[in-house]
Amino acid sequence: MRTKALNPLPILLVDDESQILHSASLVLRGAGHAEVLTLDDSRAVLPLLAERPVGVIVLDLTMPHLSGLALLASIAAEYPEIAVIVMTATNDLPTAVECMRNGASDYLLKPVERDCLVAAVRRAVEARLLRAELLSLKDCLLANQPHQPSRFEEIVTQSSAMFAIFRYIEAVAASPQPVLISGETGTGKELIARALHRQSGRPGELVAVNVAGLDDNLFADTLFGHAKGSFTGADRARDGLIASTGDGTLFLDEIGDLSIALQVKLLRLLQDGSYYPIGADRPRQSRARIVVATHCDVKRQAEQGGFRKDLYFRLRTHHIQLPPLRERREDLPQLTLHFVEKAAASLGRPAPNVPPALFQWLENYRFPGNIRELEGLMFDAVARSQGSVLSLQSVKDAIADEGFGNRSGDAAVEFAAPAAEFPERLPTLKEAEEALIGEALRRAQGNQGVAAGLLGISRQALNKRLTRRDADGF
Structure with missing residues (x-):
């Protein structure tokens, strides 16, 4: 049975006892490390590292020719990115402290329990991956x-x-x-x-x-x-x-x-x-x-x-x-055109032209259903359209059903802006009306039909108020 490949780089075991190398290798492979290398001669470690990358080294201290402590210092100096776990029978606190100062990530005493070895290697692998992710994240965010x-x-x-x-x-x-x-x-x-x-x-x-x-x-x-x-x-x-x-x-x-x-x-x-x-x-x-x-x-x-x-x-x-979509409104035009073209293609018809007023309506809607809701609105609008121009009525109806405007005297509940904050001196009704109409026209980018919908009144009613405002000299 194959196991989960926890680390893309191999684990290297270094020990002069072949039985320990064999048993530790089986344990790590069984824990999901696909590639485990073994060396019984500490002198071969540095030449191996010069030829191929290694993720973690599990290193014995007491070995002939080149001691584990000397090898640890060389690895830390030349390959600081490699995590080294010391696994030794030397139960000596000063030695353990010296190993940790020289860059060892862990210090395990033989005989090492299976779970202890697996956990130590896993910690070392995760620490290495985390360092790599931080470097990658820094590069990407720049x-x-x-x-x-x-x-x-x-x-x-x-x-x-x-x-x-x-x-x-x-x-x-x-x-x-x-x-x-x-x-x-x-x-x-x-x-x-x-x-x-x-x-x-x-x-x-x-x-x-x-x-x-x-x-x-x-x-x-x-x-x-x-x-x-x-x-x-x-x-x-x-x-x-x-x-x-x-x-x-x-x-x-x-x-x-x-x-x-x-x-x-x-x-x-x-x-x-x-x-x-x-x-x-x-x-x-x-x-x-x-x-x-x-x-x-x-x-x-x-x-x-x-x-x-x-x-x-x-x-x-x-x-x-x-x-949410309401926090990325700069995407509305691009998403709208994308869904109109997608809907038209699914229906096997040419994509209708999108009137500018549609973007002004959508700009002032909160989209509680986010992008999925916008997609549904455009598919329905394309399906209802009979001519070469996208029908706005289905969009207006759907938005009104969600409380966009004040149809039939109902209160609006899905405006994109927070509730108004009144100054210490309350404005007169005339001043409030002037400010409200001005804000609606600004949001509608001058489109009176859209502005009237925002205000919950008919276009004719808005025209009357604008005419009266001009006559009064506002």
């Missing part, structure tokens, strides 16, 4: 654009906030650690997960599953699979999605809806890459990278006891917070 824009071509944007997210994705894509994508419904979390997977270069596919509709048993069977005979009707073994994902990315959407019992199982998977198919008595190892998404505030859920804190902090090793 740029204004992503280094590989083609990896993000599915995402229509010209927002600087989104470009910053792209650069962050480039920095963390190669990490094996989980990623938490959060944002309101309809902000494009699955698109971000797909871009992250493409950027990672992982050889497997991205497998997406919405966990919100799965109960505990269905979740466990869907993700972990089951052994033959594990329950009534299980006449053959079944691999779950984790096994079928292989070296790819497993995307779990709506992770905030998981029960506490399922959170425990997911935590075990994230901690050591192991999981148990239903009815199995031996664990299996996952090779998949885990990406999760939620529209919930999982931090608040964790504080209130609805979400395990240890799982939350494990998931948010890398965190992507997507902005």
Whole structure:
């Protein structure tokens, strides 16, 4: 059975005792380290490092020809990026202190328990990966654009906030650690997960599953699979999605809806890459990278006891917070045209022309459903359009149904701006009306029809007020 490749660089074991090299190599391979090298002659270490990169070295101290302490000093001087774990029978505090001062990341006493060795190597690997990610993140954040824009071509944007997210994705894509994508419904979390997977270069596919509709048993069977005979009707073994994902990315959407019992199982998977198919008595190892998404505030859920804190902090090793559409309004024209063309293509007709008034209507709407709502509005508008110009009526009706305007005397509830703050001296009704009309015209970019909709009155009523205002000399 293949195991999860935790580290792209090999682990090097250096010890003059062949039995220790053999047993430690088996332990590390069983824990998921695909490539483990062994050397029984300390003099061969530096020539090997000159020829090929190594991620972590597990080094004995007492060896003939070249002592481990002398070799540690040479490695620290010439290859400071390599983590070195000392594994020795020398139980001496001054020696341990000297090793740590010379750059050792850990000091283990023989005989070393399996779990202790695995944990020490895992810590060293994660520390190395973290340093690499920080350097990559620094490089990416200094740029204004992503280094590989083609990896993000599915995402229509010209927002600087989104470009910053792209650069962050480039920095963390190669990490094996989980990623938490959060944002309101309809902000494009699955698109971000797909871009992250493409950027990672992982050889497997991205497998997406919405966990919100799965109960505990269905979740466990869907993700972990089951052994033959594990329950009534299980006449053959079944691999779950984790096994079928292989070296790819497993995307779990709506992770905030998981029960506490399922959170425990997911935590075990994230901690050591192991999981148990239903009815199995031996664990299996996952090779998949885990990406999760939620529209919930999982931090608040964790504080209130609805979400395990240890799982939350494990998931948010890398965190992507997507902005709502109302915070990236510079994308509205580009997204609108994109969805109009997409809708027209799906209906097999030419794309209608988009009147400028449409952008003015959309600019003043909050979009509680975000990009998904905009897409639906444009598909409906294109479907209703009969001529060469996009129909605005369906958009106006949909926006009004969400409380955009004051139809039939109903109060508006979805304005893009916060409530007004009054000065100490209240304005007169005439002054308030003048200010309100001026602000509506400004938001509507001079379009009186749109301004009237913002004010909840007819265009004729607005014209009367403007005529009266001009006659009174305002």
